[in-house]
Amino acid sequence: MTDAPAISVRGLTKRFGDKTVVDDFDLDVARGQIHGFLGPNGSGKTTTIRMLCGLLVPDGGSGSCLGRDILTEAWEIKRRVGYMTQRFSLYEDLTIRENLDFVARLYGLDRRREKVDRALDRLGLAKRSGQLAGTLSGGWKQRLALAACVLHEPELLLLDEPTAGVDPKARREFWDEIHTLAEGGMTVLVSTHYMDEAERCHRIAYLAYGKLLAVGTVAEVIAHSGLSTWHVSGPERRIGTLARDLASRPGVEMVAPFGATLHVSGSQAAALAEAIAPFRAEPGLTWSEAKPSLEDAFIHLMAEAPAQNGAPSR
Amino acid sequence: MRSGPHFAWHRLAAMVVKEFIQMRRDRLTFAMMVGIPIIQLTLFGYAINADPRNLPTAVLSQDNSSFSRALVTALQTSTYFRVAAVAQDPEMLDRMLARGEVQFAVEIPTGFGRDLMRGDRPALLVMADATDPAATGNAAGALDRIVQSALTPLLDGPLAGLAQGQPPVDLRIQRRYNPEGLTQYNIVPGLMGTILTMTMIIMTALAVTRERERGTMENLLAMPVRPVEVMIGKLAPFILVGGIQVLVILTAATLLFHVPMVGDPLVLAAGLLVFIVANLAVGFLFSTVASNQLQAMQMSFFFFLPSILMSGFMFPFRGMPDWAQTIGEALPLTHVLRVVRGVMLKGNTMIDTWPDIWPMLAFLGAVSLLAVMRYRQTLD
Ligand SMILES: Nc1ncnc2c1ncn2[C@@H]1O[C@H](COP(=O)(O)OP(=O)(O)O)[C@@H](O)[C@H]1O
Ligand SMILES: [Mg+2]
Numbered sequence: 001m002t003d004a005p006a007i008s009v010r011g012l013t014k015r016f017g018d019k020t021v022v023d024d025f026d027l028d029v030a031r032g033q034i035h036g037f038l039g040p041n042g043s044g045k046t047t048t049i050r051m052l053c054g055l056l057v058p059d060g061g062s063g064s065c066l067g068r069d070i071l072t073e074a075w076e077i078k079r080r081v082g083y084m085t086q087r088f089s090l091y092e093d094l095t096i097r098e099n100l101d102f103v104a105r106l107y108g109l110d111r112r113r114e115k116v117d118r119a120l121d122r123l124g125l126a127k128r129s130g131q132l133a134g135t136l137s138g139g140w141k142q143r144l145a146l147a148a149c150v151l152h153e154p155e156l157l158l159l160d161e162p163t164a165g166v167d168p169k170a171r172r173e174f175w176d177e178i179h180t181l182a183e184g185g186m187t188v189l190v191s192t193h194y195m196d197e198a199e200r201c202h203r204i205a206y207l208a209y210g211k212l213l214a215v216g217t218v219a220e221v222i223a224h225s226g227l228s229t230w231h232v233s234g235p236e237r238r239i240g241t242l243a244r245d246l247a248s249r250p251g252v253e254m255v256a257p258f259g260a261t262l263h264v265s266g267s268q269a270a271a272l273a274e275a276i277a278p279f280r281a282e283p284g285l286t287w288s289e290a291k292p293s294l295e296d297a298f299i300h301l302m303a304e305a306p307a308q309n310g311a312p313s314r
Numbered sequence: 315m316r317s318g319p320h321f322a323w324h325r326l327a328a329m330v331v332k333e334f335i336q337m338r339r340d341r342l343t344f345a346m347m348v349g350i351p352i353i354q355l356t357l358f359g360y361a362i363n364a365d366p367r368n369l370p371t372a373v374l375s376q377d378n379s380s381f382s383r384a385l386v387t388a389l390q391t392s393t394y395f396r397v398a399a400v401a402q403d404p405e406m407l408d409r410m411l412a413r414g415e416v417q418f419a420v421e422i423p424t425g426f427g428r429d430l431m432r433g434d435r436p437a438l439l440v441m442a443d444a445t446d447p448a449a450t451g452n453a454a455g456a457l458d459r460i461v462q463s464a465l466t467p468l469l470d471g472p473l474a475g476l477a478q479g480q481p482p483v484d485l486r487i488q489r490r491y492n493p494e495g496l497t498q499y500n501i502v503p504g505l506m507g508t509i510l511t512m513t514m515i516i517m518t519a520l521a522v523t524r525e526r527e528r529g530t531m532e533n534l535l536a537m538p539v540r541p542v543e544v545m546i547g548k549l550a551p552f553i554l555v556g557g558i559q560v561l562v563i564l565t566a567a568t569l570l571f572h573v574p575m576v577g578d579p580l581v582l583a584a585g586l587l588v589f590i591v592a593n594l595a596v597g598f599l600f601s602t603v604a605s606n607q608l609q610a611m612q613m614s615f616f617f618f619l620p621s622i623l624m625s626g627f628m629f630p631f632r633g634m635p636d637w638a639q640t641i642g643e644a645l646p647l648t649h650v651l652r653v654v655r656g657v658m659l660k661g662n663t664m665i666d667t668w669p670d671i672w673p674m675l676a677f678l679g680a681v682s683l684l685a686v687m688r689y690r691q692t693l694d
Contacts, residue, residue, distance in 0.1 A: 054692070055535055055692055056694055085529070089528075089533035093340070098335055102331070105327055107537070108322065108324040
């Protein structure tokens, strides 16, 4: 059982009413990996994660988590998976320790006190263990939620936007913790909007409008997008007008200013080169061919995807 | 969801501990649960203790003797009655009583004085609107004395013999609309049943929907816990609350209203326990259907109304049509009223009360089964 992939699903589909929220979703996640899950708001990340841990019944498709069938063995999956919800869903009217105690009792952990104490220590919450969870700030709530869902030492951790609204330092620490857990053998599927977090994952999956658009390592996803990118820098005033000039040319699909630098991208390398040719020689502008960023790749992927917001699909 | 044990003590313990802590923190709810019975009892107690006077009374006098005139005067001077109308015929008398224009209707038959002097003990018919027994009880109770004192001064000389022995008049008090004439003895037990129904159902229904509204349900459902464990865990703290309510009401009933406790308190406790758990199960069932707290409240009231109307609390059970009695027999409140009255007032034993306990157990079993089946283990 332990060599079964952490996650292996095929054709997962979920509809709410006549809206297909997750459409024919395939995913394989090997044991011990940190798998990023990206996509714009409303693309179906939360819905997918809920189907993986038995909280929602898929309308189509099949698959397994930790070798257990997601349709028939939800109970076993729940016992061996830790799920951190997008919205804080521990009890705000219980203290930090009471929340952890509740979880520990529910899973029937032996040496409960010891484990709860250790979790409190590790998260630096020992001194505040008597504080009501509802009085914690966002960052501390996330830490508590993480502590609660790893208490029973799950084999698979599903984290739904665990760092949304958390400051950079806390985010960094949170990710260090995730890496420590993964080194201990835990598999992690984590949804996020942050590119720097995506780059800390072994592999990523990109979802838009319920469809899986790309999956692989960061480099693979960028390569898969087929995007070519040029950076051009120059005087601030010229950059603004240049952005407009470039955007209207055929072959240019994206122009995004980053300070005094423009990122100019297109999916046809040749067409893009032709489009920028007239400006290459312009004095004061410095051109360089660049590796597209993950963000460029995502925006490109989303722009190409058939937008079907709200429209019934298939 | 079919593997693994279907029940585990550690999971139940986790739920129970959590629920108790949450209830302890929820001071407002807790205060309300103890406060409601006190407030209700005080209000009802006030009504029970009140000794209303000057109750509007209609008189139909078909006799014009000094006896009948003395009677009417005595009614008036007793201050219990205020002769507000004089009826021309029995139909008019009935109508005034039915419409609530008067609380009492007194009918003095033809030949009242003549029959009285002959020693024929003529009938004196007093009809009371007993829908509010607390309002009419005292006045009706005083009637005997009033009639006696009105007539005695006139019974001298040759009539002195009539003053002895049987009363010279056949006083017939007719309690309309409430033949059982519920008194405070009946109201206090009834109040206990209704207060428990109300608070127990609403509190559990809210306890689960609150979990859904606050988003904590998602976390709970993501963990391995069985519906039956969630259900018992949610109900447990409220059994304690119900017990406290019962104690408050019983203390008040015996200290303030001197309701006797003839039977065994343990029998009473057993009956009430079954009743409390049955109501909690109803609340839990509602919470599995309701999607928010408002709906849970509405459903609770929806159950509460027929309970009050058809249990024999509001209207005498035997006076209801058959279909209403059938519904009433299914409701736990009906049976608990009989248990409480039976044990407190008549000293019923466990064997006597069993016919009312098993229907509550059956109700509890059916509702629990339904609730556990209905409890959704997914967010769909
Ligand atoms: N219970 C539900 N009922 C109806 N629509 C839902 C429900 N849950 C999610 N949705 C819709 O499904 C889409 C995907 O939502 P979600 O999975 O939360 O996306 P993400 O987590 O990627 O932001 C959204 O359009 C959302 O409005
Ligand atoms: Mg989401």
